[in-house]
Amino acid sequence: GGAKEEARPDYPMELEMWIGLGGDLGQRIEEMAADFNSRQDKYVINVVEQGDYEEAMTSAIAAYRAGNQPHILQVYEVGTGTFMGSRQVIKPVYELMADAGMPMNKDEYLSQVTAYYSDLEGNMLSFPFNSSTPIFYYNIDAFREAGLDPHDPPSTWPEVAEAAEKLMATGNYSAGFTFQWPSWTQMENFSAWHDVPLGTRANGMLGWDAELVFNDEVRVRHLQQLVDWQKNGVFQYGGRRGDATPLFTSGDVPMYIASSAAYAGIARTANFEFSAGFLPYWPDVAGAPQNSIIGGGSLWVMGGHSDAEYQGIAEFFAYLSSAEVQAEWHQFSGYLPVTYAAWELSREQGFYDKIPIHNTAISQITLNPPTDNSRGLRFGMFPQVRNVILDGMEAALTGEMTAQRALDQAVSRGNALLREFERTVQ
Numbered sequence: 428g429g430a431k432e433e434a435r436p437d438y439p440m441e442l443e444m445w446i447g448l449g450g451d452l453g454q455r456i457e458e459m460a461a462d463f464n465s466r467q468d469k470y471v472i473n474v475v476e477q478g479d480y481e482e483a484m485t486s487a488i489a490a491y492r493a494g495n496q497p498h499i500l501q502v503y504e505v506g507t508g509t510f511m512g513s514r515q516v517i518k519p520v521y522e523l524m525a526d527a528g529m530p531m532n533k534d535e536y537l538s539q540v541t542a543y544y545s546d547l548e549g550n551m552l553s554f555p556f557n558s559s560t561p562i563f564y565y566n567i568d569a570f571r572e573a574g575l576d577p578h579d580p581p582s583t584w585p586e587v588a589e590a591a592e593k594l595m596a597t598g599n600y601s602a603g604f605t606f607q608w609p610s611w612t613q614m615e616n617f618s619a620w621h622d623v624p625l626g627t628r629a630n631g632m633l634g635w636d637a638e639l640v641f642n643d644e645v646r647v648r649h650l651q652q653l654v655d656w657q658k659n660g661v662f663q664y665g666g667r668r669g670d671a672t673p674l675f676t677s678g679d680v681p682m683y684i685a686s687s688a689a690y691a692g693i694a695r696t697a698n699f700e701f702s703a704g705f706l707p708y709w710p711d712v713a714g715a716p717q718n719s720i721i722g723g724g725s726l727w728v729m730g731g732h733s734d735a736e737y738q739g740i741a742e743f744f745a746y747l748s749s750a751e752v753q754a755e756w757h758q759f760s761g762y763l764p765v766t767y768a769a770w771e772l773s774r775e776q777g778f779y780d781k782i783p784i785h786n787t788a789i790s791q792i793t794l795n796p797p798t799d800n801s802r803g804l805r806f807g808m809f810p811q812v813r814n815v816i817l818d819g820m821e822a823a824l825t826g827e828m829t830a831q832r833a834l835d836q837a838v839s840r841g842n843a844l845l846r847e848f849e850r851t852v853q
C-alpha cells in the first residue's frame with residue numbers, strides 16, 4: 428500500500444472501518460458511525476463486521492498486502508505488539524490527529540489505557556475506544572437460594588471453591604464457575620493480579636527481546652487447581668474466546684469470570700439478578716491483589732491512504748472521544764470510560780449508583796499503582812502466542828499433559844514465536 432495520489436478530494440468521501448465485534452456491540456458501533464455520518468456531509472464511515480477479533484486482524488493484514496486495506500481497523504489488545512512492530516503498515520494516531528490540527532491530549536485518557544497504546548516515547552499509536560477488564564459476575568438469585576451472602580461475593584479462590592460447593596449442593600447447576608477468554612482471564616490478568624510476570628522486560632513493554640516466564644509455581648498450581656476443579660464439577664470449561672456467556676445467562680453456571688463488556692449481553696439475556704465483584708486471588712501469593720489489565724480493542728489507522736481521508740478519520744475520532752459519545756458507549760457496553768471526562772459525566776449522571784458493577788471494573792484496574800507486571804502486555808505475534816497458551820491450558824484440562832509440562836511447552840513454543848517476530852521488527 429503506497430500513498431495515494433493527492434488529487435482534489437471528492438466529497439462525500441467513504442471511509443471503511445472493519446470491526447471484530449458483532450451482536451449488540453457491533454450494532455451499536457454501526458449506530459455511532461451512522462450518527463457521525465448524519466451530523467456532517469463530508470465523510471461517510473462504513474462499518475464492516477469482519478467476524479471475531481482474530482479474523483478481523485487476519486483479513487486486514489491480507490488486505491494490506493493486496494493494497495485494499497480499510498481505513499480504520501478495530502484490533503483486540505493482543506494485536507497491539509504486532510502493529511507497533513510493523514510501523515509501515517499503520518498511520519500512528521498521534522500523528523494523524525496532529526496533522527489534522529486536533530492534537531491528542533493524553534492526559535484526557537485513563538493512564539492505564541494510554542500506557543497500553545503508547546510507544547516508548549509516549550506517543551499514542553492507536554486510538555483507545557473499547558477497553559475492558561475481566562470481572563467476577565455472579566448470579567444473585569442463585570447465591571440467595573444457596574444461603575450465600577449476595578452482597579459479599581467470594582474474593583479468594585478458596586472462597587470461590589467453597590461457594591461453588593454450596594451452589595452445587597442445591598442440585599440446580601451444571602458447575603460452580605466458568606470463564607471466557609481463558610488466556611486473558613486465567614493467565615494474562617491472573618498474572619497481573621498476582622503481580623507475577625507473564626514475560627520479562629516489563630511484559631515486553633521495554634523491548635522486543637522479552638521472554639515468557641509463566642511456567643512457575645504460581646501459574647502451574649492455578650492451572651492444576653482448575654484441572655482438579657473440573658473433575659469435581661466446581662469448574663466447567665467454556666471455550667477459547669468470548670463464547671461462555673450462555674452458560675451463565677441460562678442459569679446453568681452461577682459464577683462467571685468475563686469481560687466488563689460481557690455486561691451488555693448478560694443484561695439483555697439473563698432473567699435473574701446479577702452483580703460483579705473483583706477477580707478472585709490466591710491469598711498466599713504476596714503481591715495479590717495488584718491491579719487487573721485492560722483488554723478489548725483500540726482503533727488502528729492503516730497506512731497507504733490520502734491526507735484528505737486521514738482528515739476525515741481524525742474528525743470521526745474526535746467525535747468518538749467526546750464525553751457524551753464515550754459515556755453512552757461505556758454505559759451501554761460495560762467497556763471502561765476511556766476518558767476522564769466520560770467517567771466524570773457518567774458519575775454526574777448517577778450511573779455508578781444505579782449499576783455498581785461498572786465501578787467494580789474501574790476500581791479494579793486502578794486498585795494499585797501498576798508494577799512492571801501489571802502495566803499491560805506487549806508481545807509481538809501475541810495472537811499466535813495466546814493460541815499456544817490456550818493449547819497448553821487445554822492439554823492440561825483434557826488430561827493430555829500435566830499442568831507443569833503444558834506450561835513448560837507453551838513457554839518454549841511462545842518464546843520461539845517471540846524470537847521469530849523480533850527478527851522482523853523495523
Ligand SMILES: O=P(O)(O)OC[C@H](O)CO
Pocket residue numbers: 480503504505558559560608611669686687688689721722723724
Ligand atoms: O470481550 P472484550 O472486547 O472485552 O475483549 C476481551 C479480550 O481482551 C480479547 O482479547
